[in-house]
Amino acid sequence: MLIDLKARQAKMTGRSYAIADFDGLYLNISATGFKAWHFRFSWGGKRERISFGGYPALSLKEARELRDEARAPLAKGVNPHSDRKRKRHAIMLAGDHTxxxxxxxxxxxxxxxxxxxxxxxxxxxxxxxxxxxxxxxxxxxxxxxxxxxxxxxxxxxxxxxxxxxxxxxxxxxxxxxxxxxxxxxxxxxxxxxxxxxxxAMPLPPAENNPFLRRPELPTMLQTLRTYRSRPNTRLGLRLLMLTGVRTGELRYATPDQFDMERGLWIIPVVRLKQRKQLKKKKRQRFSDIPPYIVPLSLRAQEIVRHLLEKFEPAQVYLIPGDWNLKSRISENTFNGALKRMGYEDQLTGHGIRATISTALN
Incomplete structure (x- = not known):
């Protein structure tokens, strides 16, 4: 068995030679005096060799650890050369594929x-x-x-x-x-x-968006008229009440969707919640599905015209966010306003559509 002192004292002789440790580990000394660790093993009836690195940069203890790692696949019938290549490839792939x-x-x-x-x-x-x-x-x-x-x-x-x-x-x-x-x-x-x-944990029972019944509507509308808030929030809630559209359709509304000469709001299919169901049911191409046309009452037209008159050059949506003209009003803005009006757990922005549907039917 090799000891560190013997490895340090190994001299150059003008020709290559090796000093054995054990279990296939050797310290090879080249003709020029360079010392390197090698692991020798037999595979398929042939002698093969794996180089670990130079001595003393790689210590005797470290070389033995590498030797033991190389011997492990041999016990499983795997060529240590192939195993090292696979591990190096895996390390390379891991670096590229976090x-x-x-x-x-x-x-x-x-x-x-x-x-x-x-x-x-x-x-x-x-x-x-x-x-x-x-x-x-x-x-x-x-x-x-x-x-x-x-x-x-x-x-x-x-x-x-x-x-x-x-x-x-x-x-x-x-x-x-x-x-x-x-x-x-x-x-x-x-x-x-x-x-x-x-x-997976079982989901709790679904809670639909709360909505109002017809007898509750007059009080809610009166509260909305006197509610003090940012004008866009109040106007947005009134448009939801006057049109029955989904909150997402209003939040994403842009000026080009409104035909004020005919009093129509033409919502493109890209904003429709039912676009997938329509396409699947009718086997239509996405481009063949017609837009959703909402007739606007006179009061709704007044609100839209007012919003269009206030439209700023940097603005994108009919009703912008409170702090950024390029953003759209958030759904939390509508729900927060309804909460402050006293309708927490009684009505949400989504629930306005159900309120109108219930009242009409």
């Missing part, structure tokens, strides 16, 4: 289809959820090292805080992401996102 790198590619790909479906807000929602709940654990991890246990841990923490809908979405997004990775990432292996729903 979870965050694969996520970025997947989201860019997913955003294209979401944009075609008119769901530009979904990528932003994905970004928020992953930034808050996923990246703290997985951002720098190689995609190859992500296990089902990692994903279940993340989803479990989300469920513990009561965010069951977010947990459900995370299961869907994880499945989409790892299905994408199985196609684009070399040697991806098993999909850790399979069957995550087997241990």
């Amino acid at each position: 979870f965050k790198a694969v996520y970025d590619k997947w989201l860019a790909h997913r955003s294209l289809s979401l944009e075609n479906e008119g769901r530009q807000s979904t990528p932003k929602q994905i970004e928020r959820v992953f930034k808050k709940d996923v990246f703290p654990l997985l951002r720098h991890m190689a995609i190859y090292n992500v296990t089902r246990a990692h994903l279940l841990d993340i989803i479990g923490r989300v469920e513990e805080r009561g965010s069951f809908s977010v947990a459900e979405k995370l299961r869907t997004w994880f499945t989409q992401l790892f299905t994408y990775a199985s196609v684009v990432v070399p040697d991806m292996g098993d999909n850790p996102s399979k069957d995550l729903d087997v241990v």
Whole structure:
């Protein structure tokens, strides 16, 4: 067995020679005096050799550890040369395929289809959820090292805080992401996102958006008339009451959707919630689905004209956000106003549509 003193004192002799340690480890001294560690083994009846590195940069102890690592695959019938190449390849792939790198590619790909479906807000929602709940654990991890246990841990923490809908979405997004990775990432292996729903916490009973009955409407309308708020918030709520459109359709409304000569609001199909169902049911192409036309009452026309007259050059939407003309008014603005009007747990922006439908039917 070799000792460190003997390795240090090995001299140049003008020709190459080797000093044996044990279990196939040798210190090779070249004709010029360069010392390097080699591991020798037999494979398929032939003598083979693996070089570890030079001495003393690589100590005797470190060389023995590398020798033991190289011997391990031999015991399993694996060529140490092939095993080292595979591990080096895996390290290279892991560096190029961190979870965050694969996520970025997947989201860019997913955003294209979401944009075609008119769901530009979904990528932003994905970004928020992953930034808050996923990246703290997985951002720098190689995609190859992500296990089902990692994903279940993340989803479990989300469920513990009561965010069951977010947990459900995370299961869907994880499945989409790892299905994408199985196609684009070399040697991806098993999909850790399979069957995550087997241990999902049961969802609490769904709570529909609260709405008012017909006898409650006069009081609500009177409260709305006297409610002090930002003008755009009050006008937006009045338009919801006068048209019965969904809050998203109003929030995304742009001036070009309004034909004021005919008193019509023409909502493009890209904003319709039913676009998928219409396309599937009628087997229509997306471009063949007609827009949604909303006739405007005289009072609704007055409000729209007022908003159009106040339209600023930098503005994009009919009703802009409170602090940024390029943004749209948020749904929380409507719900917050209804809460301050005294309708908390009684009416939401979404519930206005149900209120009108109930009153008319």
